[in-house]
Amino acid sequence: MKDISILFVCMGNICRSPLAEGVFTHLVAEARLTDRFTIDSAGTGGWHEGEPPDRRSIAVARNHGIDIAGQRARRIRSIDFVSVDLIVAMDRDNMAEVNRIASSEANIQLFGDVALGTGEDIADPYYGGPEGFELLYTRLLTGCSSLLETLVAERTSCSGNTSSVR
Template sequence: MVKVLFVCLGNICRSPMAEAIFRKKVAEAGLEKDFVIDSAGTGDWHIGNRPHDGTLKILKDNKVDSENMLARQVKKEDLKQFDYIIAMDAENLGNLNRMKGYGESGEINRLLDYIPESKVVDVPDPYFTGNFEEVYELVEEACKQLLTHIKKHKL
């Protein structure tokens, strides 16, 4: 099993969007039995909440399932249990690297690292920008590239 965890700040916009999109891509590839996919936030403000209305709308508009998703906070154990810990931006990446300390952890990267030609390095936070369409397009392409990367290196 390949375990993938998407991480943003509050786990209501970017990381649940990435989780849902990646789940869809994995299902379309017929690989559901080979993956565990989840998302979490570095902050605790939204624990137990559904994704942001903007995230839910853009996912629905693109026929991506978002059922049964609730925000949670990333835990130190997650860093040992997941093979790929995917941060949405440099701040999340820094927080994750500080959390991991000297213990073993999965591969920690930013999501847009999987789009080599991308001029954008951080997924913008639509909670502040309101631009859920831009975020969806970036996340959708990066998830496609991430799945290609994992199939090449892990499956």
């Protein structure tokens, strides 16, 4: 299997995408596939650059044995569009923004499509309470588990030259 790079994207890179990065990283580590994946997250806006994830995202991750406190928010960069195999947007608004600024080489997918198969947007829990972050964690865990399974199966079945991921 070749390395797969994945970038989770939300608006400010403090709630949804850092938690997705943490969940996916945790699942990859549990599967002993850390050497095969590069996992990151970013935001479409730069309001929180350099800041840690929202304290509620950190708390829900910690409650499930995942540490995301060391992550720092960043804005998506032009290099991401050519260096990342799969860019996963948390909702349609962020997907539209990423598509607006992306190069034609970018592989941009909606989390609800590529990970959940439902087409749903992953709601931003920022303006709500802890229950929204717990629901976010549950949707991300379900989707990231499915996405990991799909990516591993695709890469394992490939001859090494092609993949539907890219």
